[in-house]
Amino acid sequence: MDTLSRRDVLEWAMAESVPVRCPACRREHLFAAPSYPCVCGAPVTPPLDRLADPTPVTHRTWDEDWVTVPCDTCGRADQWPHPELGCPCGAMLRIPVRGVRRPLRAEVVPGSGAPADLETEPEPEAAPHTPEPPPPGTAAAMPGSPLIPDHLPLPRTTPTPRPVFQPVTIRTARDAVTAAALYLRWLGYRDIRRADQRPPSGIGLAARGMLAQVDPTVRPATLRDVECLWLTAMSESTGCVYFSLAGYADDARRRADALGIPLFVLDLTGTPQPVNTHADELLATGA
Numbered sequence: 358m359d360t361l362s363r364r365d366v367l368e369w370a371m372a373e374s375v376p377v378r379c380p381a382c383r384r385e386h387l388f389a390a391p392s393y394p395c396v397c398g399a400p401v402t403p404p405l406d407r408l409a410d411p412t413p414v415t416h417r418t419w420d421e422d423w424v425t426v427p428c429d430t431c432g433r434a435d436q437w438p439h440p441e442l443g444c445p446c447g448a449m450l451r452i453p454v455r456g457v458r459r460p461l462r463a464e465v466v467p468g469s470g471a472p473a474d475l476e477t478e479p480e481p482e483a484a485p486h487t488p489e490p491p492p493p494g495t496a497a498a499m500p501g502s503p504l505i506p507d508h509l510p511l512p513r514t515t516p517t518p519r520p521v522f523q524p525v526t527i528r529t530a531r532d533a534v535t536a537a538a539l540y541l542r543w544l545g546y547r548d549i550r551r552a553d554q555r556p557p558s559g560i561g562l563a564a565r566g567m568l569a570q571v572d573p574t575v576r577p578a579t580l581r582d583v584e585c586l587w588l589t590a591m592s593e594s595t596g597c598v599y600f601s602l603a604g605y606a607d608d609a610r611r612r613a614d615a616l617g618i619p620l621f622v623l624d625l626t627g628t629p630q631p632v633n634t635h636a637d638e639l640l641a642t643g644a
Contacts, residue, residue, distance in 0.1 A: 399431065425437075522543045527625050533623050536623055546566070566596055567595060574603065583613050584616075
């Protein structure tokens with residue numbers, strides 16, 4: 358990512374603030390919307406609506422948790438988390454924004470099981486060169502080897518205290534993506550958005566330091582699915598995690614264990630269940 362200019366840094370630091378009154382306890386707060394990094398390097402901040410009242414968050418849906426905000430510098434429109442404020446009384450408040458649009462209601466694309474509003478544009482014909490995965494039967498790569506960049510942090514030994522995860526019931530493919538996004542946020546990952554590169558199956562999500570693939574189809578994830586996720590994550594020097602609704606083929610689980618990929622299965626309550634030891638470690642340590 359290009360280095361931010363002095364003007365961009367100042368804009369990032371001087372985020373718009375608005376007074377917010379909690380409708381539950383009537384306590385007043387001063388809220389500043391968080392800024393997110395556009396791919397061009399400029400900060401993107403959802404514009405807050407001073408004339409509208411905040412609304413309590415009683416349940417979560419993808420439409421309400423994300424807003425599409427254009428970048429003032431390059432014009433690129435991306436989906437970012439809707440600004441929220443936690444009041445000490447226990448209420449979670451969704452702060453109104455202006456001049457932005459919500460993601461379109463998703464329709465399942467026939468044959469793919471993927472929500473239409475999360476489908477990316479077709480990839481160019483010339484794919485970038487990515488490293489080959491290790492051959493079957495080889496040991497998992499150790500930190501410091503060419504397979505794992507040295508700058509990736511090791512898991513913390515002390516678990517981060519987290520509240521109880523609040524799942525969303527999975528009825529559609531879109532619900533599965535929402536459940537995975539909420540779980541990543543619960544683990545501590547921020548800036549969750551749709552991944553720039555579309556995976557060969559399912560939906561890709563990206564966050565700071567993590568690339569996730571969500572497979573809402575009724576077939577188990579294959580060896581190719583796992584390897585493609587690993588290759589994409591390696592090309593972006595980030596970690597990766599896989600969420601599947603129908604589980605994993607045996608060879609896919611073995612390869613994920615060798616490559617260090619956490620595997621989760623989404624049950625119909627919307628709670629990801631760890632499948633391998635790497636998923637157990639991610640659940641214990643968080644982001």
